[in-house]
Each structure stands twice: as C-alpha cells, then as structure tokens.
Amino acid sequence: MRRTVTNPDRNITFSQHHVSLQERWQQNGHASGILWFTGLSGSGKTTLALNLERRLFDRGWHACVLDGDNVRHGLSSDLGFSQHDREENIRRIGEVAKLFALSGVIVITAFISPYRSDRDRVRNIAPDMFREVHIDASLEVCERRDPKGLYVKARQGLIADFTGISAPYETPHKPELRVPTQELGIADCLDLLETYAVESFGREG
Ligand SMILES: Nc1ncnc2c1ncn2[C@@H]1O[C@H](COP(=O)(O)OP(=O)(O)O)[C@@H](O)[C@H]1O
C-alpha cells in the first residue's frame, strides 16, 4: 500500500517505501545508524573512520564514510568556514547521513562539527540513529601532529576561522562514546570503536 503525507503549502509529498527499514536490517544482518565523529583537526577522525569502515566491511557489513574534505569538494563546494557556512554544511551532511542510514548503511561521518547546536540538530532529525563519538585529543597534541600542516598556517594567520586557534570547538557534554586518541594507539582506538559498533548495530534491530 502506498501512503503519502502531504504538505499542501509547499506542494511536497513524501512517498512511503515498499521496503521497510526492518526488512533492510534483516537482509543485511545488522542494523544501521550514524556514528557521528566530532573532534579537532588532527584528532584522528579520518584515520579512524577509514579503518573502521574497512573493519566493518570485512565483517560483511554495509558501512560508508562521509569525510569533511571530500564533501567540501562536492556537496558543500559553495560553502566556506564561517559559522553560518559550517552550520549549513553540517545540516546538509546530517540530512545525507540520515538518508544513508535509512537505506540500511552504517554511516561514519568525519567532520570537526565544532558547534554543539549543529550536532544536536542532526541528533534531532535522526534521534534513534544518531551516536555522537568524540574523537578526543587536546589542542596541543593535535597541533604537534599537524598531519596536514594546517595549524602552522593557522598560527601564521593564513587560515581564517580555524577551529581551536581562531574559531571555537565546543566539546560534547555527553557523547555516546569518547575515543581518547592521545592515550590509546590507533589499533586500540579501533578495537573500542568496533566493539561499540557491534554493540550498537550487531542485532537486526
Ligand atoms: N590513536 C590515534 N588515533 C588516530 N590517529 C592517530 C592516533 N595516534 C596518532 N594518530 C595520528 O594523528 C593524525 C590524525 O590525522 P587525521 O586522521 O587526518 O585527523 P582529522 O581527520 O581528525 O583531522 C594521523 O597522522 C594519525 O596517524
């Protein structure tokens, strides 16, 4: 049966899928959702997201990374790093992540997403699926790692609105998971993440 919900003011109609989320989970053998990584530049988001995606894939699971730099080449290529543009960037990514999750995929997002209100907005559009994961390292450690040389440039004043230097980072109050990347090595961080993913999505809902 096809059911629709109509918003007459804007002529928008939502069509109801003929495949339920539950059926997708049963077919995939696992549930889906959003692992929302947040943390300073250089904290380890990309490194851990890509390796976690590999581990979940090797289990036969459906997982996909959405990464900051890649999204800014396409979906958000028109946006900069002002508070307004970051807000819009995170809003778009949140909506895309939700669509992926509703299609049965475990989405791992790797964006600094420095503002609490932006992260909370994503949580609010997908409350059952959203898991906030704080990829946690101090500014000092991130600046020492500086894997892309961005902190050096930011200190020289060559990058405006750089998180931690000239723009704020709002630490999550109550993330579902905190991954302390300055205390644990990469393999231990991945074990922590994989265990959490299996606990969260290992049943078919
Ligand atoms: N426990 C750890 N987890 C993740 N990255 C780590 C860890 N320890 C050291 N690193 C290093 O820190 C850097 C993190 O860079 P990256 O993953 O690009 O960060 P981000 O995507 O958050 O900006 C990499 O050079 C990585 O090898």
Ligand SMILES: [Mg+2]
């Ligand atoms: Mg990154």
